[in-house]
Amino acid sequence: MAKGSCKATRSQTNGRRCKLDNGWTLESPNLTILPYILSFTLSIKHFYVALSLTKPQSINHPHAPLVSPPLSPPLMSSAKPKPLAGDNLPLFTPNQRLELQGFSCKAKPNGSSYTLAELLRRVEEAQIGDQMPSTPSSHVLQMTSLASSSISAPTAYPFMLSFKNLTYSVNVCHQLGFSSLLRREKSRSDGAGLPGRADTKVLLNDISGDAREGEIMAVLGASGSGKSTLIDALADRISKESLGGTITLNGEVLESRLLKVISAYVMQDDLLFPMLTVEETLMFSAEFRLPRSLSKSRKKARVQALIDQLGLRSAAGTVIGDEGHRGVSGGERRRVSIGIDIIHDPIILFLDEPTSGLDSTSAFMVVKVLQRIAHSGSIVVMSIHQPSYRIMSLIDRLIFLSHGNTVFSGSPASLPKFFAEFGHPIPENENRTEFALDLIRELEETPGGTKSMVEFNKSWEAKQQSSILQNRDVVWTGPKPSLKDAISASVSRGKLVSGGGGGDSSQVASVPTFANPLWMEMLVISKRSLTNSRRMPELFGIRFGAVMVTGIILATMFHHLDNSPKGVQERLGFFAFAMSTTFYTCAEAIPVFLQERYIFMRETAYNAYRRSSYVLAHAIISLPSLVILSLAFAATTFWPVGLAGGFPGFMFFFYAVLASFWAGSSFVTFLSGVVSHVMLGFTIVVAILAYFLLFSGFFISRDRIPLYWIWFHYLSLVKYPYESVLQNEFDDPAKCFVRGVQMFDNTPLAAVPEMLKLRLLKNMGNTLGMNLTGSTCVTTGVDILQSQGITDINKWNCLWITIAWGFLFRILFYFTLLHGSKNKRR
Secondary structure (H helix, E strand, C coil): CCCCCCCCCCCCCEEEEEEEEEEEEEECHHHHHHHHHHHCCCCCCCCCCCCCCCCCCCCCCCCEEEEECCCCCCCCCCCCCCCCCCCCCCCCCCCHHHHHHHHHHCCCCCCCCCHHHHHHHHHHHHHHHCCCCCCCCCCCCCCCHHHHHCCCCCCCCCCCCEEEEEEEEEEEEEECHHHHHHHHHHHHCCCCCCCEEEEEEEEEEEEEEEEEECCCEEECCCCCCCCCHHHHCCCCEEECCCCEEEECCCCCEECCHHHHHHHEEEECCCCCCCEEEEHHHHHHHHHHCCCCCCCCHHHHHHHHHHHHCCCCCCCCCCCCCCCCCCCCCCCHHHHHHHHHHCCCCCEEEEEEECCCCCHHHHHHHHHHHHHHHHHHCCCCECCCCCCCHHHHHHEEEEEEEEEEEEEEEEEEHHHHHHHHHHHCCCCCCCCHHHHHHHHHHHHHHHCCCCCCHHHHHHHHHHHHHEEEEEEEHCCCCCCCCCHHHHHHHHHHHHCCCCCCCCCCCCHHHHHEEEEEEEEEEEECCCCCHHHHHHHHHHHHHHHHHHHHHHHHHHHHHHCCCCCCCCHHHHHHHHHHHHHHHHHHHHHHHHHHHHHHHHHHHHHHHHHCCCCHHHHHHHHHHHHHHHHHHHHHHHHHHHHHCCCCHHHHHHHHHHHHHHHHHHHHHHHHHHHHCCCHHHHHHHHHHHHHHHHHHHHHCCCCCCCHHHHHHHHHHHHCCHHHHHHHHHHHHHHHCCCCCEHHHHCCCCHHHHHHHHHHHHHHHHHHHHHHHHCCCCEEEEEEEEHHHHHHCCCCCCCCHHHHHHHHHHHHHHHHHHHHHHHHHCCEEC
């Protein structure tokens, strides 16, 4: 028993309340009514647990908050928020109450009592067998979601993200314009403003501060003040070589790999798939971020709990929507964007202006959700433009920036005292943040700028820091845990949701880089893409229609070609146009990745899945549609045109068309990873495919191409499928295409009468010592191939080379994503 007066009293918990010198301790509670205690709700629809089984320990940390009563409700605030959907959820269902009551009557084998966490874990295990309907009144909250939505469990050593002396600058190059040319001589004389000279612009200048577990830290300032830059710096979105200063978590330097695992970053733009519903979007995120060891039912329970936590129950079955499809509202979209990044309950959450573009009520609801996340044991850092009075009541710490400098850092409650001592007291009935932002803007327009305010803030912070250290009368009695141990303890309490159950600290301490194996990621990506495509069947329908129309036009234009010299030329034209068409129809793949680019960058930036999983999954799911398109085109053209080879010839023609679609799709996919604009991508694809067709050997044979261009001939994607189908058509040495007098068809002698042609043919035979008649075969298919310069590679090798081109471009696409989507500032 700790030292202090202890007076046993009867209470609603039927236990003994002991008043100690430095806190309250509740001993010997009657656990049979524990569910009813936990189900109790306050007037603002939130509950809290007034239960502490041990004497609260203080913390010996230079920036640790002063000791507060351990029974303070974590979700209380001075403002009265609008209740969110899901606030009326009962904590336990009747079955769970019976389970908890029965379990509370037991004791551990060693005779000790079960802790609250063990009781809740018992309920979580009991819920797995429940098969209740998924309605708002009967959701079963697992332990992890419970911890993230309602209960703020005290931690032995809370997380604190500290940043010191952050400095970041960029080089700004002056464009060489006509006016600068006129002033060039003058610029040379004074050495300033030289055209093309790079000036340095400071975006962050010696920024320091800290963000603590259970609190929301907001970065404020006018546009261009450096808010987003500071968030990017803390979230490791600026390269280490360019960023000066240190960023630590609990005093240890944060590595990029670890930060990606324990944190999440919510971009300012809502990057979501428009045709997925809210529930599907969160479920796919859960399948990415939650490990495979977690059962499907527990993942669904986590999603359902998160939907209630975000207040999205009424919109769970509504599609996200876009400009062409009506979907959820702006505030709901923003909450979904937050939800997909907190599905695994990260320790640190970064947000870039989460309230931008929202009305006052929606913005407040979003920040209210962030407060719940913070109270669940997370550090929340966000930038915000101009918060309302209600939002300010939810924020714990502020940083005001002006041109990359800190002009204020502290709690919102200290704003009046700060500005009063600065000489600009805040009027009684005026919004504090609006006054501060207006004053900062006024000072920025003065000759001296905000330099005086920056210097005053430095002295103010030094004075506040010394005052805190002098008034602190508590010390941390035990050894300071390492960051690894702190993360392990956090995981065991439900953060960074894993399937390990929190029993093995060594297991949870080594959090894997990716939650799932590669094949599982591929399966989820494929499922999501197919679901999104199924909601927009017109995309594949238009492409299929284009291929069918092209095939029908070719079939009717080149209907039943004969084995004459003109038929040979027409066959060459047909094959050249058919093979090039397969590549041109692949250009529609350009917008596919460009539309998903920023979603992909957001998801891979914090290890939702591997880039290789994305490349492999999209390559695999593209094959069924390519097979359908190839089969439709081959069946529409092969027999109507009258191509040779029978069924084996048709199958090879189908393989060649499929290989062309594969290589073309891979090539366009690679280009979509290089370019960033749809129109630019279309322009590049059309131009390059035209060059491929020019050097394919149709317009000019290989033997006639200049040596300095022959390399482009072998790089042409159209060359290999074109030569393969030509060999498939003309490789029969017994088939004749030019007989007797047909050799004169493409010459001026074509108009000569038939009898004269036969006599001329006979005289030519006598001269050559051959018997030439009107039925003598003059040119075979092999001769045609030789005249076209198709002699170096056989048809099967051409087919394999075409397929290899497709794999090569997929590999190049992977390296493009690997090096081009890191989304870091330089």
